[in-house]
């Protein structure tokens with residue numbers, strides 16, 4: 001039977017995060033840096049939202065539901081061919097990859113802001129002027145490449161899950177919110193969670209428009 005697992009804010013977060021990542025990689029060119037930085041900042045707002053959601057969000061989005069420890073990962077791999085294997089939220093390896101994406105995206109944003117200040121003399125760190133900070137260029141690129149690696153793992157994981165555990169309809173769940181299990185596992189949001197999520201997404205739109213079209217202190 002169908003159970004509602006990923007609520008609307010989680011799904012909106014996912015597709016904005018994936019789309020913004022794509023844009024940030026398409027704009028890593030000198031002439032497009034303004035857009036690169038603005039969308040990089042939008043990713044920062046998404047990550048702050050996800051941090052909030054990880055502590056105050058619904059059950060399966062909470063970080064305490066991310067069982068990315070050695071024992072759970074071992075159990076998961078040992079039983080991966082068992083067709084009755086069942087994880088309602090993220091499985092342990094998926095949790096690890098996702099936590100990795102959050103941490104490395106945050107690191108990419110911070111090093112991006114440093115390079116933008118040190119090399120372009122723009123943004124909130126435009127006063128940075130030493131070769132030490134200029135060398136963050138390579139570190140920024142390393143973090144970005146690591147994110148690509150994690151996204152590839154994510155997509156391989158989804159494909160393997162589709163082959164081995166198709167009956168839960170996991171791929172579909174990031175569009176519709178629903179997975180299929182033999183028991184009812186539905187969740188719902190409180191008014192507080194709905195309001196804060198709405199507020200975050202409105203702030204994201206205003207902040208990104210400010211960065212793109214006004215004399216933003218983060219971009220100029």
Ligand code: HEM
Nearest residue numbers: 010014017018021089090091094098101151158170171174
């Ligand atoms: C066609 C492309 C994609 C598909 C079909 C897809 C599918 C999914 C699915 C099904 C889940 C939930 C998995 C579960 O139930 O454990 C998920 C979660 C996630 N995906 Fe993707 N994904 C795609 C692209 C991406 C990209 C490009 C990124 C990052 C740049 C990404 C980042 C994430 C993250 C961070 C989560 C965890 C969401 C959360 O807990 O808030 N995905 N994805």
Ligand code: HEM
Nearest residue numbers: 024028037040041043105108109112113115116137141144
């Ligand atoms: C998750 C967020 C981000 C990702 C994945 C990312 C990724 C990248 C990539 C792949 C490059 C090209 C590296 C190269 O070929 O040298 C680059 C360059 C750059 N990024 Fe980002 N970036 C992010 C966020 C930011 C932010 C927020 C800023 C500034 C506010 C920024 C500023 C820069 C600058 C100034 C460069 C040019 C460095 C150079 O001269 O090569 N990035 N970024």
